[in-house]
Amino acid sequence: MILELKNIKFTYPDGIEALHDINASIEKKSFVVVLGESGSGKTTLFKVISGIYNPDEGNVFIKDQDVTNIQTGSRDLTMIFQNFVLYPHLTIYHNVMVGLNGFEMDDEEKDRRVKNILSAFGLRNYLNFKPRHLSDGQKQRVCMCKALIREPSLFLMDEPLSNLDLPQRSKIKRELKDIFDSYDSTFIYITHDLKDAESLGTTIWVMDNGTIVQQGTIRELRESPKTLKVFSLVTGNNINIYQVRCDGKKLIHAGFAMDLEENRSKSAYTLAFAYKDAFIDPNGPIEGEILSAKIADNGQILLNVKLKDESLFSCYVDEEEEIKNGDLLRFNVKRTGIKLFQAKSK
Amino acid sequence: MAKKRKSNRGDRYQRARDVSISLPTSYPKLFKLTYRTNLLLIFKSSLILSVFAIPLFIALYIRGRIVSGLTASEDAERIQNIMSFQGWYGFIILLAFLIFSIGVIGVLYVMNRHIRNEGVIFLRDFFAGIKKNWLGGIGITTLYLGTLAVFNYILNLLSFKSEIPYYAILLVIFIIVSVIVYMMWVIALMTHIIYTTTLGQLIKNSFLMVFAKLPLCLFSAICTIAPFIVVWIIGFAPVLYAVTLVYVAIGFGNSALVVALINCHIFDELVNKKQFPEAYRLGLFSEGEVKDEGFEK
Numbered sequence: 001m002i003l004e005l006k007n008i009k010f011t012y013p014d015g016i017e018a019l020h021d022i023n024a025s026i027e028k029k030s031f032v033v034v035l036g037e038s039g040s041g042k043t044t045l046f047k048v049i050s051g052i053y054n055p056d057e058g059n060v061f062i063k064d065q066d067v068t069n070i071q072t073g074s075r076d077l078t079m080i081f082q083n084f085v086l087y088p089h090l091t092i093y094h095n096v097m098v099g100l101n102g103f104e105m106d107d108e109e110k111d112r113r114v115k116n117i118l119s120a121f122g123l124r125n126y127l128n129f130k131p132r133h134l135s136d137g138q139k140q141r142v143c144m145c146k147a148l149i150r151e152p153s154l155f156l157m158d159e160p161l162s163n164l165d166l167p168q169r170s171k172i173k174r175e176l177k178d179i180f181d182s183y184d185s186t187f188i189y190i191t192h193d194l195k196d197a198e199s200l201g202t203t204i205w206v207m208d209n210g211t212i213v214q215q216g217t218i219r220e221l222r223e224s225p226k227t228l229k230v231f232s233l234v235t236g237n238n239i240n241i242y243q244v245r246c247d248g249k250k251l252i253h254a255g256f257a258m259d260l261e262e263n264r265s266k267s268a269y270t271l272a273f274a275y276k277d278a279f280i281d282p283n284g285p286i287e288g289e290i291l292s293a294k295i296a297d298n299g300q301i302l303l304n305v306k307l308k309d310e311s312l313f314s315c316y317v318d319e320e321e322e323i324k325n326g327d328l329l330r331f332n333v334k335r336t337g338i339k340l341f342q343a344k345s346k
Numbered sequence: 347m348a349k350k351r352k353s354n355r356g357d358r359y360q361r362a363r364d365v366s367i368s369l370p371t372s373y374p375k376l377f378k379l380t381y382r383t384n385l386l387l388i389f390k391s392s393l394i395l396s397v398f399a400i401p402l403f404i405a406l407y408i409r410g411r412i413v414s415g416l417t418a419s420e421d422a423e424r425i426q427n428i429m430s431f432q433g434w435y436g437f438i439i440l441l442a443f444l445i446f447s448i449g450v451i452g453v454l455y456v457m458n459r460h461i462r463n464e465g466v467i468f469l470r471d472f473f474a475g476i477k478k479n480w481l482g483g484i485g486i487t488t489l490y491l492g493t494l495a496v497f498n499y500i501l502n503l504l505s506f507k508s509e510i511p512y513y514a515i516l517l518v519i520f521i522i523v524s525v526i527v528y529m530m531w532v533i534a535l536m537t538h539i540i541y542t543t544t545l546g547q548l549i550k551n552s553f554l555m556v557f558a559k560l561p562l563c564l565f566s567a568i569c570t571i572a573p574f575i576v577v578w579i580i581g582f583a584p585v586l587y588a589v590t591l592v593y594v595a596i597g598f599g600n601s602a603l604v605v606a607l608i609n610c611h612i613f614d615e616l617v618n619k620k621q622f623p624e625a626y627r628l629g630l631f632s633e634g635e636v637k638d639e640g641f642e643k
Contacts (some may be wrong), residue, residue, distance in 0.1 A: 046588070089386070091383075091465070091466070093383070093465030093466065093467070094465075094466075094467055097465075097467060107470060111464075111465065114465065115465065123462065125631065125635075126369075127382060127463055127465040127467070128379075128380075128384055128460060128463060128466065129367075129383055130383055133367050133383060154391055303403070319359075
């Protein structure tokens with residue numbers, strides 16, 4: 001294991017318990033994305049792993065060595081943040097070279113490494129430039145070069161792309177994936193952005209309320225979310241949620257009823273399904289009146305529908321569908337997309 | 347209100363600092379870019395060359411003092427004294443110039459790395475340049491400037507023999523040869539830094555290149571040493587000191603940059619284009635590359 005967290009607990013001096021019961025491990029050469037909303041404890045976890053904070057309880061192991069009481073500088077890791085930590089008076093070349101300070105290698109080897117990593121990030125042409133001459137995206141790439149040039153066992157990133165515009169983000173994400181493929185380092189990437197998790201992570205840790213609620217691939221998390229929160233996060237909040245009752249294979253809601261594929265104990269549940277799993281079906285169990293139709297981020301039309309019991313329902317349809325406000329339509333939901341959580345689950 | 351004004355000033359300052367600049371597509375643009383992005387490199391180069399020029403400055407200063415003392419002596423004795431002094435002085439100035447040329451080698455090496463977009467860490471590269479090239483550099487300087495010093499000595503000797511005809515013509519020839527030798531010396535130093543070559547080829551190539559690109563070489567000489575030589579000849583001390591100060595602050599670094607840029611251009615045209623295409627315009631970018639990088643203005 002490259003990283004192991006055992007029973008980590010951390011409370012801020014003002015009494016806020018930021019982390020509890022953190023137990024997780026990462027195998028070598030993984031790209032772990034820590035996904036969670038603001039205040040879920042992602043950044044605190046980042047700081048505990050990096051050694052900026054010492055946990056109140058528990059231990060941090062890096063390459064099977066207990067580093068809980070070892071300072072950040074002595075841990076085999078590097079990190080970057082959302083703001084760009086670069087020396088303004090030094091050239092890009094020199095800034096990246098600073099990352100190798102303390103390494104015993106000759107100047108030619110250092111020079112070769114700096115040029116290699118700058119080439120990998122598309123910055124080879126800007127060796128003589130100062131940070132102020134670069135765009136924000138390029139600055140962040142320089143920060144990544146500076147951190148990665150040490151070839152650390154662990155590379156921690158705390159929302160590194162959050163200050164960048166969309167094209168820059170996409171470009172850097174592609175580069176980051178290529179870099180991950182060509183380096184032996186294990187990457188930990190903290191974000192609240194689902195798209196980052198989808199495109200980068202080999203493993204996702206979903207954090208909520210100071211603990212890791214679930215971990216797995218994005219597919220696993222979508223197929224078998226443990227909590228409604230996890231499902232909400234891994235679908236980008238594009239879900240319909242209803243309080244329902246189940247009775248055997250029957251699912252009953254005030255506005256509709258449908259059959260399930262498997263038996264459920266007679267109880268109250270929270271039903272959730274993603275917008276993308278609902279579709280227009282003239283024989284479907286859900287009937288509603290179209291309130292609005294808007295173009296969504298994915299290019300499809302997002303329908304907002306009012307059900308019989310006044311609750312709302314949303315789904316995507318293709319652009320070709322001719323739908324007007326006020327139309328009465330019937331819908332269905334893919335059975336594999338239906339997620340039922342015990343009613344208390346939040 | 348005051349707060350708002352302050353913030354606007356801050357914005358303006360930030361906007362002025364966060365300049366977007368183009369990748370250089372030609373050597374003049376690279377010159378301009380260096381002033382915009384690496385002014386410190388020029389300052390550092392000037393400062394370190396000034397340190398290496400201290401013996402030269404001292405030698406030049408002492409010469410003025412001694413020559414004024416000698417002029418008070420009797421005629422025959424005066425000539426003997428002056429010639430003896432000229433001999434020793436030529437040797438001392440050559441030694442001082444050898445020390446200066448070691449600094450020049452280091453700075454030209456740094457400038458070459460900068461121009462070729464190799465990435466520069468000033469002191470590391472300065473000393474690396476000296477370490478790699480000092481012996482060759484001293485050899486080249488001794489050869490070119492030593493020859494010049496000998497010619498200078500002979501010319502001084504002739505100046506006391508009034509029966510020598512056309513002395514003024516000899517003097518003009520000597521000045522022309524000096525300029526040519528200076529241009530050859532600069533090319534030879536840069537060639538030695540960049541290429542592996544024999545001494546014979548070095549002499550031959552530097553000679554051919556000077557004449558193949560004479561206007562450029564003259565321009566290089568005008569931009570580098572001409573101001574200093576002119577005020578030295580005029581001899582008005584305050585102007586001389588002022589120009590020296592300018593050289594200490596920025597002039598040496600600027601000269602090194604100009605020399606390196608012009609020589610890189612000459613090498614591109616006369617050598618790299620055919621013999622080393624991979625080194626042709628190394629460090630410069632095509633218009634297409636600039637567009638691809640999104641730096642086009």
